[in-house]
Amino acid sequence: MHVPDGFLDAPTSIATAVVAAGGVAAAIRGTRRDLDERTTPMAGLVAVFIFAAQMINFPVGAGTSGHLLGGALAAVLAGPWLATLALTVVLILQAFLFADGGITALGTNVLLMGLVGVWTGWLVFRAASHLLPRRLTSVAPAAAIGALVSVPVAAAAFAGLFAIGGQADIPVVAVLTAMVSWHLLIGIGEALITALVVGSVVAVRPDLVYGARPLLGARPLEIRQGVTP
Amino acid sequence: MGAGHGHTLHYHGHSAIHRLPAHVKIVALVLFVLAVVATPREAFWPYAAHLTALVGAVLVSRVPLSYIGTRMVVEVPFVVFALLVPFVAIGPRVAVGPFEVSAPGLVAAWALLAKGTLGVIASLLAAATTEARDLVAGFERLRLPQPLVQIMSFMLRYTEVVAGELSRMRIARDSRGFRARSIRQWPVLGHTLGALFIRSYERGERVHLAMLSRGYAGRLPSLHPRTATSGEWAVGGILPGVAVLVCAAALVIAR
Numbered sequence: 001m002h003v004p005d006g007f008l009d010a011p012t013s014i015a016t017a018v019v020a021a022g023g024v025a026a027a028i029r030g031t032r033r034d035l036d037e038r039t040t041p042m043a044g045l046v047a048v049f050i051f052a053a054q055m056i057n058f059p060v061g062a063g064t065s066g067h068l069l070g071g072a073l074a075a076v077l078a079g080p081w082l083a084t085l086a087l088t089v090v091l092i093l094q095a096f097l098f099a100d101g102g103i104t105a106l107g108t109n110v111l112l113m114g115l116v117g118v119w120t121g122w123l124v125f126r127a128a129s130h131l132l133p134r135r136l137t138s139v140a141p142a143a144a145i146g147a148l149v150s151v152p153v154a155a156a157a158f159a160g161l162f163a164i165g166g167q168a169d170i171p172v173v174a175v176l177t178a179m180v181s182w183h184l185l186i187g188i189g190e191a192l193i194t195a196l197v198v199g200s201v202v203a204v205r206p207d208l209v210y211g212a213r214p215l216l217g218a219r220p221l222e223i224r225q226g227v228t229p
Numbered sequence: 230m231g232a233g234h235g236h237t238l239h240y241h242g243h244s245a246i247h248r249l250p251a252h253v254k255i256v257a258l259v260l261f262v263l264a265v266v267a268t269p270r271e272a273f274w275p276y277a278a279h280l281t282a283l284v285g286a287v288l289v290s291r292v293p294l295s296y297i298g299t300r301m302v303v304e305v306p307f308v309v310f311a312l313l314v315p316f317v318a319i320g321p322r323v324a325v326g327p328f329e330v331s332a333p334g335l336v337a338a339w340a341l342l343a344k345g346t347l348g349v350i351a352s353l354l355a356a357a358t359t360e361a362r363d364l365v366a367g368f369e370r371l372r373l374p375q376p377l378v379q380i381m382s383f384m385l386r387y388t389e390v391v392a393g394e395l396s397r398m399r400i401a402r403d404s405r406g407f408r409a410r411s412i413r414q415w416p417v418l419g420h421t422l423g424a425l426f427i428r429s430y431e432r433g434e435r436v437h438l439a440m441l442s443r444g445y446a447g448r449l450p451s452l453h454p455r456t457a458t459s460g461e462w463a464v465g466g467i468l469p470g471v472a473v474l475v476c477a478a479a480l481v482i483a484r
Contacts (some may be wrong), residue, residue, distance in 0.1 A: 004344075004349075005266050024374075031376060041383055044433070045384075047383075049426065085380055091370075093384070097361070098356065151254070196418070197426065199419070199425075200419060
């Protein structure tokens with residue numbers, strides 16, 4: 001569930017919007033460095049996939065619902081800067097076209113999913129890649145670990161914002177435990193889906209996976225002898 | 230390309246609201262929602278006034294109310310949450326029917342429901358009266374950073390490609406006897422998604438290279454640049470204007 005209008009108070013909404021705008025501006029500058037003819041279509045396609053993934057809502061007890069965030073998947077496929085932009089676009093369109101997530105809460109949603117979700121997923125993915133053996137087959141498990149961690153962290157960040165500016169007097173501990181425990185479960189589902197998608201893309205086109213590029217650079221050019229008839 | 234060109238939420242029409250330029254509608258929507266969120270939650274009448282103005286706008290747009298109504302299911306998880314707030318919130322208890330609920334929680338739930346519902350109806354009205362490509366052009370006019378505009382237009386263009394590719398793959402899979410019965414079939418679904426990603430990417434890459442070779446430099450030429458006249462700004466300003474007045478009146482009375 002995205003944060004709707006009127007859920008957090010005005011100062012919190014404005015503060016999160018400022019932070020989110022700063023993050024998006026940094027991401028735009030970050031993508032300019034590795035901009036080539038394939039980045040924009042890549043980000044557009046990643047955005048479609050994230051959009052589709054976020055449509056799948058799981059009813060989570062206590063009246064809320066959770067869904068896949070896709071932050072780690074986007075970061076591994078497109079790189080964290082581009083992933084932030086893709087998530088931002090998805091959230092803008094969801095707010096304006098599908099009324100999913102409030103318009104005044106757009107900054108909050110970008111902060112939670114586009115910045116916290118993506119960057120937690122990416123940093124955990126990098127840490128896990130360092131621990132796992134340097135092989136292409138390690139990319140999918142590392143991405144799964146990133147996804148597994150990023151979802152509850154984003155949920156905890158939401159609980160933190162709710163503690164600061166929530167518009168309902170609910171004990172913060174109750175919100176935190178409900179959000180984090182359910183999102184642990186969602187994180188497992190997200191980890192499975194992320195691993196399956198990343199694994200099958202790495203198997204066919206490893207050059208498309210941003211997170212696999214350092215491994216590809218290490219591969220020497222191999223010239224095979226042609227078969228003479 | 231013979232398929233419908235609108236997005237699934239678009240309701241074809243020629244009303245005054247349909248004809249407004251997209252950027253006017255975006256600005257009006259944002260102002261309206263801001264006014265609603267700023268309205269004090271203790272009084273009931275301002276929300277009734279907001280709702281009346283909004284329903285009036287829906288009637289002017291000639292989008293059937295049932296069309297908006299059925300699409301409000303997006304709000305359901307949030308409604309369930311709001312209904313539970315009085316039970317889990319802290320504060321002095323009051324009796325409502327057979328239940329003891331928290332009084333501040335009741336006010337909070339009411340405000341969440343009222344503000345959330347008004348926001349959802351307003352967004353759905355804007356979505357129903359604006360075509361997707363006009364929306365992108367509207368964001369571009371409002372100076373949304375270029376990378377975001379480009380990603381957005383690619384995303385909307387890719388949606389059809391990906392959906393078509395997926396339905397072809399699903400037919401191919403089903404005609405080979407595949408049934409997703411248990412978790413053991415998940416790897417097949419995962420490979421479907423992976424293959425879908427690569428196929429869509431490669432199709433999109435071909436399209437993008439074709440665009441580049443025809444001189445695309447990051448910006449689609451607009452054949453009919455939509456500038457808004459002051460009259461159109463005035464029409465678009467009616468709904469947010471009313472909302473701001475209602476909000477201001479409620480703030481003055483609450484003082």
